[in-house]
Amino acid sequence: MALTREQIAMRVARELQDGFYVNLGIGIPTLVANYVPSGMEVMLQSENGLLGMGPYPTEAQVDADMINAGKETVTAVTGAAIFSSAESFAMIRGGHVDLTVLGAFEVDVSGNIASYMIPGKLVKGMGGAMDLVAGAQNIVVTMTHADKHGNSKLLEQCTLPLTGVNCINKIVTDLAVIEIKDGAFHLIERAPGVSVEEIQQKTAGKLVVSGEVPEMAFD
């Protein structure tokens, strides 16, 4: 069974470590905040200029001046810091964010990522994604393993304009956890009930399978 969006987020949450500063992109990455393991503390960075993003506000707490990078109304946790976007990207570019989680259209065996532009469609822009993939210490990409037509998104070489080069080392898809190294995808875990063969078939780029590949377990 392919993972649900929530299960992908749950699996990504296992990449968190106590004391991590984390930037979560829009969509599935945002859900990761709901699955921080108990007893662990992480602090969320929002690239418009907030370190220590809290939950969405109650109606009484809503404040037009307190939003996140997705332009959603949010709150700040106790001990948060707020700063300019230049300072925010100094943090990101300077490698001070421990983990970035973001979506993508395509990733390839060189760790290249394409996530912001499909030629022929209107280009809305890359926002902070190029800075995030260039700056974070660790990046996890979340996406479906294949598009709705069954075409693999894990390629030998990205076909869309790139967001960043040689920067992705881990992908969590609905089918598998993949590491990228030495110019290949490495299958680390598979979704419950998903065979290595299916993953192999839906992975266009070179996939290395070493020994027994464990199945993810969810409580």
Add this chain to the structure above:
Amino acid sequence: MALTREQIAMRVARELQDGFYVNLGIGIPTLVANYVPSGMEVMLQSENGLLGMGPYPTEAQVDADMINAGKETVTAVTGAAIFSSAESFAMIRGGHVDLTVLGAFEVDVSGNIASYMIPGKLVKGMGGAMDLVAGAQNIVVTMTHADKHGNSKLLEQCTLPLTGVNCINKIVTDLAVIEIKDGAFHLIERAPGVSVEEIQQKTAGKLVVSGEVPEMAFD
């Protein structure tokens, strides 16, 4: 009569304009603050990170955490801002300071200045002088016209290592006010009782004298 240090400062003060942000170097430039024309407001920038430097403190006001770029204890005026040295030099380098007044060993007809280093002597460093001469909108150099041996400090070409190139446009010495343009010194004013001939004789670089040169007057 050559001008006194105080008179040089008084003459420099006539370069001030209402609403100017001004950086004053150590020595004679510091004295300029005492001669701001009445009814005029200027704000002093100190490059360690203070905009709105006030007078020296009373004994009761002394605070080790409140110093100027000369490491002297100072106060801040009402409406001052305090910031990092990076922000302070962003202001300076970005051309936001209206006027800088500083001393020099030598200035030449190209507007080059040498002010921080005499080979053979211990080099203590340029501090903020290189940034100031590269960044200020207007720079006034104060110095004696000649050294104690009678050698001119206004040269065809500086002999000492430079602090900045093509950046000086006005010099106030004990003998004269000089503007630099078109590769020459231009005599604008002379000290009371000092002849054009004396200034000419103590100016090694090309000096242009046009018409009658007015004498400075001090009340």
Add this chain to the structure above:
Amino acid sequence: MAGFDKVVKTYEEAMAGLEDGMTVIAGGFGLCGIPEGLIAQIKNMGTKDLTFVSNNCGVDDFGLGILLAEKQIKKMISSYVGENAEFERQFLAGELEVELTPQGTLAEKMRAGGAGIPAFFTATGFGTPVAEGKETRQFNGRDYVLEESITGDFAIVRAWKADRYGNCIYRDTAMNFNPMAATAGKITVVEAEEIVEPGELKPTEIHTPGIYVNRVIQGSFEKRIERLTLRQ
């Protein structure tokens, strides 16, 4: 205006000198922290062929979007646009130029512009369309792109509190691009929620020192929310 009192009374004075073809750097992120009254004044002035440097371009009927509706904008330098239909129409019709710039690079270009740094290297965008035609170079084995700084004829900024000298503080995430914008305008205009007397802002709490600011005007703000999200 005498001394350092930068307060102007009317929006006309605030934006006096803005001319067709100029470049305006605007603070704000989405609809958050935008100088609403200054944008409205530009609409009222009808100034044309403007280049705007702003992370976003508002929505159809709010923010910089209202200038799109009047076709006053020639070019946008932004990281993310297209939150409104008119933008899309003008762009696809070739009526509007767009220079997409990564958000962090955009923020740094503004800061560099204000700080007298004409260009800097960043890893952001290396190997992507953003780097096309730009110099690249390795430092310590990593590839970087040379990016040039941005300055504007005007900068328009929203502050929370500004004193008469132009010292500003910003409120929460309405800070965003405002501090950098403030440094990068030949003429920087601050629209403040509240104007206070010098001395009311503590010197070390000031986000934008008054040296960067030319004019301050008392504003009033709708503060429209782009995406209201509530706790479940």
Add this chain to the structure above:
Amino acid sequence: MAGFDKVVKTYEEAMAGLEDGMTVIAGGFGLCGIPEGLIAQIKNMGTKDLTFVSNNCGVDDFGLGILLAEKQIKKMISSYVGENAEFERQFLAGELEVELTPQGTLAEKMRAGGAGIPAFFTATGFGTPVAEGKETRQFNGRDYVLEESITGDFAIVRAWKADRYGNCIYRDTAMNFNPMAATAGKITVVEAEEIVEPGELKPTEIHTPGIYVNRVIQGSFEKRIERLTLRQ
């Protein structure tokens, strides 16, 4: 240390990991805003061959000067040095390397180091000994020098108030180089006059967000004054 509590109890813990030959970036300007206890700890550790990036090098018996006395410093990267006799002696004897860097360039090099910018252009120093061996280039008809950024194995910083998460504010002009130093150390250690609980510092008043800070220690400071000047 769990979660984001960065407070350490001893100076030994604060400087643990400092080794011979490392580069240390130090906040402070003259004797103002220097991390006195961390400097004393380095003296106690006896670590040798250190490179210090600091605007100044203290005086004979205070600030970084106490490390000169013990010959622990191999190299200084500074804008202004020589306020002490031992510095002069070591320099003239060839025992100490000095890399003079303009003050604003030094501040920007630290900031750039922390911000992931490997190099930037500045007009400062063009045509002077500082530019020797460096690339120069014209932008808009003006000449600039390419300067590379600086990072350190350690950064030592003095804050006024730091919370347990490492968020810091600085007091008056004791801020100086501390905020940039804080961003540029692989390990950044903050010595604070006062440690407060998270939430006591207002989010928009924080000068250094805790993400840059690895360790926080309660300090006590002599705060020696270098040049006492009084109103006449």
